[in-house]
Every structure is written in structure tokens, then in C-alpha cells.
Amino acid sequence: MTDDVAPAPSIRSLVLLAVPAIVIGVVSALLLWSLEQLADLLEQVLWHGLPDAVGIAPDSPWLTIGVLTATGLAVGLVVQFVPGHAGPDSATTELDTPPPRLREVPSIALAVLISLAGGVSLGPENPIIAINGAIAVALCARFVKVVPTKIAVLLASAATIGALFGTPVAAALVLTGTVAAVRGGGSLWDKLFLPVAAAGAGALTMHLLGAPPLAFDVPAYGGPSPADFATGLLVAAVSAGLGILAAFVFPYIHRGFHALRHPVLFTTLGGLVLGILGVIGGQITLFKGLEQTGELIANPGDYSTGQLALFTIVKIVALLVAASAGFRGGRIFPAVFVGVALGLFFQSIIPGMPIGLAIACGAMGIVLQATKDGWMAIFVAVAMTGDITLLPLLCVIVLPVWLLVTKAPELAVKPPAISDSSSP
Known part of the structure; x- marks a missing residue:
């Protein structure tokens, strides 16, 4: 045998x-x-x-x-x-x-x-x-x-x-x-x-080499309460749902930009659109998002509920435009920014919701959809907060959210069936 x-x-x-x-x-x-x-x-x-x-x-x-x-x-x-x-x-x-x-x-x-x-x-x-x-x-x-x-x-x-x-x-x-x-x-x-x-x-x-660690200063969670599962699941599910919506429209946006056929045209147009989005959302919505995520986590009280909603929307649109318009880069770090901004949005409107739980569940939901990898989603969620006491609750919340994303479209565009290696 x-x-x-x-x-x-x-x-x-x-x-x-x-x-x-x-x-x-x-x-x-x-x-x-x-x-x-x-x-x-x-x-x-x-x-x-x-x-x-x-x-x-x-x-x-x-x-x-x-x-x-x-x-x-x-x-x-x-x-x-x-x-x-x-x-x-x-x-x-x-x-x-x-x-x-x-x-x-x-x-x-x-x-x-x-x-x-x-x-x-x-x-x-x-x-x-x-x-x-x-x-x-x-x-x-x-x-x-x-x-x-x-x-x-x-x-x-x-x-x-x-x-x-x-x-x-x-x-x-x-x-x-x-x-x-x-x-x-x-x-x-x-x-x-x-x-x-x-x-x-x-x-x-x-x-x-002195690279900064992936860790942020977040108030300690302190242990689960009966309401935490419901609120955490809500944040993670909405975050994953936003990722699903992004995955659904992604191929259409990609097709629209590439209809221009010439990379110089569609990347320049993409840059213009990203610039306008940057003006709308502010410079915190630019770049890959890791340092900007740290800014959000370090100073959550500096941003209103409306601003956090705006950051979430602008960043997910900017991610889709950047990925569709021919720029080269990955989608995980900007997705983490989206999830953290969304988590802080919910934390600002749900009385008593722990900030660490909100950040972790917001990041976990969209990363789960973006990568279709539960381990990566849980790891990023814990890394964002540096709080291991969140792990048991996250391991439970990730299960129903996985059922939500497992059959959803991927946050990626299928490559052409036949590609010409000599063409861009």
C-alpha cells in the first residue's frame, strides 16, 4: 500500500x-x-x-x-x-x-x-x-x-x-x-x-538591515465577550463582501483600460484617475498602504466616521484601477489598508467594540477574499494588532467568512488563453 x-x-x-x-x-x-x-x-x-x-x-x-x-x-x-x-x-x-x-x-x-x-x-x-x-x-x-x-x-x-x-x-x-x-x-x-x-x-x-517590523501599537484586547463574535463577524463579512464586489468588477475595469490597446495610453489614463482619487481621498490613500495603515492605527481618533468610509472606498477603487491599468504590483498590502479603514469605521459606529478586534476582522475579511488563504488572513489579522489573545475568536470567525468567499470570484484576472511572449 x-x-x-x-x-x-x-x-x-x-x-x-x-x-x-x-x-x-x-x-x-x-x-x-x-x-x-x-x-x-x-x-x-x-x-x-x-x-x-x-x-x-x-x-x-x-x-x-x-x-x-x-x-x-x-x-x-x-x-x-x-x-x-x-x-x-x-x-x-x-x-x-x-x-x-x-x-x-x-x-x-x-x-x-x-x-x-x-x-x-x-x-x-x-x-x-x-x-x-x-x-x-x-x-x-x-x-x-x-x-x-x-x-x-x-x-x-x-x-x-x-x-x-x-x-x-x-x-x-x-x-x-x-x-x-x-x-x-x-x-x-x-x-x-x-x-x-x-x-x-x-x-x-x-x-x-533595519526594516521596520509588521507590528503596530494597538490597545490589548483583553478577552472575548458574547457580543464580540457578532460584531467581529459583521466586520469580517462586510470586509469580505467588499472584496467579493471588487473581484466581480475587476475584470470589467481591466477590460475597459486594456481596450485602449497601447500600454502608454492605458497606464497614463490610469495614473490620471489615480491622481484624481488621491485628491479625493488625500495622500493617505496613495502608495502601497503599509505605512498609511500604520498612520490609521496610530491615530484613529484623528479621522471621522465619514473620512474612514471615504478612505475605504477610495482605496479599493484605487487598487482596482492600479491593478487594471497595467501597473506592476501586488494587491495584499493595499487590501490590508482597506480592511483596517473599514474596521475602524465600524469601531466608530459600534459602541464598545474593541479597536483590536475591529482592525483584525476588517483586515482578515478582505485578505481572505484576496488570497483565498485562511492562514494568510489569520496571520495578517494578528500581525496588524500584535495581540495573540484575538487568535481563538478569529479562528472561529474565519469559518463562516470562508463559506462566504470560497466560491466567490478571485481578485485576479484570468490571463489570455494564448499569449504572445513578444508582445507587452
């Missing part, structure tokens, strides 16, 4: 393969850190240096519209004319999408660098996982042939997720389903050993 099951990997093989896993982890983190540092420098030039030089106020609506429109034009030029065409359309990719060809990597890095610096409402996760995956495959094929291509991709994904969230736990949770599906002997942790090694190396490298 077990003749076709491969033996468990030996300790020696795990130890030997841990070396390239750790190297991939360190390299992946360094590439992520370098990309974010360059984006920060370019952001300072675009949003502070140039305005100061020409005498424009940093909060000028014309600056917001101008920078984002110019960002759209620049990304469109990369997508249309730079060799590699910035890789696949980010609207069609997920965290586990196979990596692009190595020759596409420079154009992907350039497009995501411009998008991050220009204030586009997308995160770095999808492109940097693609970049690190392509580089890991190339390095292993050249120097460490004992590491198969699929394992190299898995290690690069784990390393990048660990670096993005500052902990290997996120990678272990996200990749549990993937490695469990791999046929072979040994325990689940035999299969997770190398990805966790890569993720741990990536996370530790980011900490050593």
Missing part, C-alpha cells in the same frame, strides 16, 4: 540543501530591501525634492495628479518599449505564479520601482516574488544543480514572503497547502524545513 511513497528525506540531505536555501533567503531579502530603498529615494525626489524646487506645496492637488499621471506614462513606456515588457500583467498573477524569464526581470524591477515611488496603490509582493524566483532558478541552474527548479521557486517564494512580513511564520502558513500537496514520504515539516530555512534567512536579513 505504501510501495509508491518516496522515503522521507535524510537529515544529511536536509542539512546540505539548507545551505542554498539560506543563501536564497539572504539574496531575496537583499533584493527586496534594495528595491524598497531605491523606491524610497525616488519617492523623496518626486514628492518632496521636485515640488520644493519649483515651489509647489506637497499637498497640492495638482502635484498629486501630475505625479501619478507622469508615473502612469513612465510605466506605460516601460511596458510597451523596454525589452521584457515588465513581465506578465500583475492583474493576472498570484503569489504562486511561476516566475518569468530572466530577461524580463530588469523591466519588472523598473516598472515596480516607478509604481512604488509614484504612489500607485499596489504593493511589491507579486513582482518581487517573480524577480526573486527567476533569479533563484537561474543561480541554482548555474551553480547548484542539485536544487530542482520547482524547489528553487518554492524557496524564493518562501524567502520573499518571510522578508516581506519579517517572520518565517507567514511563509510556513502560506506554503503549508503547497508542500502538503507534494507527493512523497516524510512529515509535513520535512517538506517545510527548506522553505522555513529560506524564509527565516530572509526575515532575519530584513531585520538586520
Whole structure:
């Protein structure tokens, strides 16, 4: 009955393969850190240096519209004319999408660098996982042939997720389903050993480089009450419902922009629309959303109920526009901002609702819909608050919300059935 099951990997093989896993982890983190540092420098030039030089106020609506429109034009030029065409359309990719060809990597890095610096409402996760995956495959094929291509991709994904969230736990949770599906002997942790090694190396490298941890100062929860399940479920369900609505309209918005056919046209138009949305929602609704989420959590009393509703609506629309208009980036970080803003909105109108519960459930609902991954949703919810006492209640609330999202459309656009690799 077990003749076709491969033996468990030996300790020696795990130890030997841990070396390239750790190297991939360190390299992946360094590439992520370098990309974010360059984006920060370019952001300072675009949003502070140039305005100061020409005498424009940093909060000028014309600056917001101008920078984002110019960002759209620049990304469109990369997508249309730079060799590699910035890789696949980010609207069609997920965290586990196979990596692009190595020759596409420079154009992907350039497009995501411009998008991050220009204030586009997308995160770095999808492109940097693609970049690190392509580089890991190339390095292993050249120097460490004992590491198969699929394992190299898995290690690069784990390393990048660990670096993005500052902990290997996120990678272990996200990749549990993937490695469990791999046929072979040994325990689940035999299969997770190398990805966790890569993720741990990536996370530790980011900490050593001084990257801020994914943690915010939120008042302690203190324990569940009978009303908390109902209010938490309400917030998580509405958050997931907003994600479902976004997933439903996503292909139509994507189709509308791409009807213009030329990337320069639809990314420039997308940048203009993002600029107008930025004027409506304010600069807190720009960029990938992680730092802006921290601003919301740190100063919830600074925003009215109406402002929180506006932030939620503007950011989800900006996410859809950015992802539809050809910009390169991931959807998780801006989705987290949407969920946190929505959670704070409900916390402002539900008397006595704990702020940590509101934030966690708001983030969990939309991330669950965006990723279709319960582990990732629970992890992000706890990470937003840093409060482990929320975990038992979140594990219960996630179950009915999962029933809501499991058959819902994904927050992604299906790639064309036949693609021409030479076209953008």
C-alpha cells in the first residue's frame, strides 16, 4: 500500500540543501530591501525634492495628479518599449505564479520601482516574488544543480514572503497547502524545513538591515465577550463582501483600460484617475498602504466616521484601477489598508467594540477574499494588532467568512488563453 511513497528525506540531505536555501533567503531579502530603498529615494525626489524646487506645496492637488499621471506614462513606456515588457500583467498573477524569464526581470524591477515611488496603490509582493524566483532558478541552474527548479521557486517564494512580513511564520502558513500537496514520504515539516530555512534567512536579513517590523501599537484586547463574535463577524463579512464586489468588477475595469490597446495610453489614463482619487481621498490613500495603515492605527481618533468610509472606498477603487491599468504590483498590502479603514469605521459606529478586534476582522475579511488563504488572513489579522489573545475568536470567525468567499470570484484576472511572449 505504501510501495509508491518516496522515503522521507535524510537529515544529511536536509542539512546540505539548507545551505542554498539560506543563501536564497539572504539574496531575496537583499533584493527586496534594495528595491524598497531605491523606491524610497525616488519617492523623496518626486514628492518632496521636485515640488520644493519649483515651489509647489506637497499637498497640492495638482502635484498629486501630475505625479501619478507622469508615473502612469513612465510605466506605460516601460511596458510597451523596454525589452521584457515588465513581465506578465500583475492583474493576472498570484503569489504562486511561476516566475518569468530572466530577461524580463530588469523591466519588472523598473516598472515596480516607478509604481512604488509614484504612489500607485499596489504593493511589491507579486513582482518581487517573480524577480526573486527567476533569479533563484537561474543561480541554482548555474551553480547548484542539485536544487530542482520547482524547489528553487518554492524557496524564493518562501524567502520573499518571510522578508516581506519579517517572520518565517507567514511563509510556513502560506506554503503549508503547497508542500502538503507534494507527493512523497516524510512529515509535513520535512517538506517545510527548506522553505522555513529560506524564509527565516530572509526575515532575519530584513531585520538586520533595519526594516521596520509588521507590528503596530494597538490597545490589548483583553478577552472575548458574547457580543464580540457578532460584531467581529459583521466586520469580517462586510470586509469580505467588499472584496467579493471588487473581484466581480475587476475584470470589467481591466477590460475597459486594456481596450485602449497601447500600454502608454492605458497606464497614463490610469495614473490620471489615480491622481484624481488621491485628491479625493488625500495622500493617505496613495502608495502601497503599509505605512498609511500604520498612520490609521496610530491615530484613529484623528479621522471621522465619514473620512474612514471615504478612505475605504477610495482605496479599493484605487487598487482596482492600479491593478487594471497595467501597473506592476501586488494587491495584499493595499487590501490590508482597506480592511483596517473599514474596521475602524465600524469601531466608530459600534459602541464598545474593541479597536483590536475591529482592525483584525476588517483586515482578515478582505485578505481572505484576496488570497483565498485562511492562514494568510489569520496571520495578517494578528500581525496588524500584535495581540495573540484575538487568535481563538478569529479562528472561529474565519469559518463562516470562508463559506462566504470560497466560491466567490478571485481578485485576479484570468490571463489570455494564448499569449504572445513578444508582445507587452
